[in-house]
Amino acid sequence: MATLSLAGCNRHQSALAPFGVEASSTRDLTIILLIGAVVIAVAMSLLIRHAIRTPGERLTHRQGMKLVLWAGGVVPTILLFTLLVTSLPAMRPLPTSRADLTINVEGEQFWWRVAYRPPNAARVVSANEVRVPVGRTVALKLMGGDVIHSFWIPGLAGKMDMIPGRTNTLVVRATKPGRFRGVCTEFCGLSHALMAFDVVAMEPAAFDRWLAAEAKPAAGGNALFAQYGCGGCHAIRGTGEAGAIGPDLTHFGARQTLAAGVLPMTTANVASFIRHPEKTKPGVRMPAFDHMPPADAVALARYLQGLK
Template identity: 65%
Template sequence: MRGVKSGAAIATAIALAGCNMHQSTLAPFGADAVDIRRLFLLMLVGAVVIATGLALLMRHAVRAREGALTHQKGMRVVLWLGGVIPTVVLLGLLVYSLPYMKPRPVGPADMRIAVEGEQFWWRVTYRPPGGGAVETANEVRIPVGRTVAFRLTAADVVHSFWIPGLGGKMDMIPGRTNTLVVRADKAGRYRGQCAEFCGLSHALMALDVVAMEPAAFDAWLAAQRRPAAAVATAADPGARLFAANGCTACHVVGSGSARGIGPDLTHFGARETLAAGILPMTTANVARFIRHPEATKPGVRMPAFPQLSHGEAIAIARYLQGLK
């Protein structure tokens, strides 16, 4: 009995481990995810009904006396349970699900956000109607109640863009652009994930997702177009170390249309996480990632800077955290 209880406890713990309000298809904050949950629950109920029916049929077959089922009755059972009923059920599911397969329409005034998957981070570019492009990284912000079209591609290998609470997943393929159209219905901070194995740190390629009220989103996007508050402080020791160690060769800091090899750091300090949603935004974490990024993300393409002292790394980290 004790073993049964232990097994039940372990199974319950494993099941509850998937119940995350910030990254779960069962806790939707987008209209498309609501439809996906509805279809899932419908099919789950159908599967339970079918499994229960099969269990009862097996129980009846085992307990029936020998010869109770004639060949004619057996063929009738096969016809109904193996042909007619499955056909009707599958046809009903198809008819019910067809409206959900229709893509959401996109108008000229809707927001376009280009997301490019790289090993192992996300390049995010906002292209608002009538405005210039704004680039950031590892964080997606969307307005509640507005249609958003994600234009998805990849720079190196195949990735998969998935925000479980917002909509379905879609592959990101080098040389090809896929479009995922969604609409958030509830404000909050959520999480996305790369859902296609893309290398050693595939499981460490997360994505912060912030659904904002429209007015707050417009104000945030306008702020992103402005230079970061600390860009003008060129005399900052962290800024000098950042430039002296060649960091500007890969990272863009400041406004403009330049595209860096690595993530854009213009408003780095305003983000709540670093390393694509893996670490909290603290000075110690930033400094440690600068010196030894491979310790956090195996296979990362960012070079290590072990020659920097702890104090120098802290100075650069403080400078980057001041970019807001």
């Protein structure tokens, strides 16, 4: 059982490997609670053992009542009060200002629509990857595009629901750079378990450079992309393709994973996903392109991967 639990240990998707302020305080609280629970369990076991071995009538009625009052009333109250007072400040959301970066994230079946809204620049649309600058406060505005989803980056902060027609705000601050993973934690359909995303925490200067590059249009269009009508759903800025139903593909090739954190970004995977997305993600909204010759799919995949 312990071996099975240890198999879950990792550094990229774990509340026990935090890279954000909120997740760190949650981890600390978890450790305090765990140690406290073990100490209390051991103390109670010793007390029960002592009580069983001690002959009766060793305590008077008054002494017994006193023991119950202190061990059963006063001490637990003090412990719970201390725990409450120390944990409540961790529940307070981080303060935000107008100068902070806002990222809109919308849950869709089964991917993530991401839009960066820097304070003094135009919004930048992306998908299936969330990048945050280390040390800066970021306000994540969470919405549900179709059904209820839930947004959770275990190493960064607690989870929060994405509800259609409502905007929930999650304020986060990353503390160390790295590549991590987030997931959907509200059952949202057949491919709920296949709805994840990459999270990249970057040094602020590198993040600013990346965001400036992400805001730029794509290098050029593609005849196959236009011929198969991909632009009906997908946008590639700068090419005239402006569909908004599916993920924005302007800088698709710069992402590390495909199909919302499910597959590695290889040409074979992209080509296979284009022809049969339902094989990777049951219930996906994107129709199958099984009439597309494999050679076209590979050519299209190469074009998309070139969109850095």
